[in-house]
Amino acid sequence: MFELKYLRNVVTLELDAARCSGCRLCLMVCPHDVFEMNAKKARIKDRDSCMECGACEINCPAGAIRVKAGVGCAAAVIQGAIKGTEPCCDCSCSENKEKLSCC
Numbered sequence: 001m002f003e004l005k006y007l008r009n010v011v012t013l014e015l016d017a018a019r020c021s022g023c024r025l026c027l028m029v030c031p032h033d034v035f036e037m038n039a040k041k042a043r044i045k046d047r048d049s050c051m052e053c054g055a056c057e058i059n060c061p062a063g064a065i066r067v068k069a070g071v072g073c074a075a076a077v078i079q080g081a082i083k084g085t086e087p088c089c090d091c092s093c094s095e096n097k098e099k100l101s102c103c
Contacts, residue, residue, distance in 0.1 A: 019064035
């Protein structure tokens with residue numbers, strides 16, 4: 001599988017390792033292989049590959065993961081498909097910048 005990167009250092013993904021139970025669900029549901037296991041706890045191995053879809057947070061039974069789903073590149077891809085435009089993960093793409101939730 002090829003590696004997808006979006007905007008660097010802007011992802012809202014957070015992991016509280018102290019709360020992690022080591023269930024590995026985040027590894028199973030993440031479409032971009034963002035997580036890995038380290039000493040029986042999940043660890044973020046590649047934050048910039050996160051598309052902020054929210055699958056990890058929804059499936060984490062320990063509540064150890066937080067991400068603002070729907071504000072990043074996943075939202076841009078969905079909006080592009082709905083509007084028939086190219087996906088844009090950058091607020092500068094909009095004509096009406098003040099109404100965008102990503103900024």
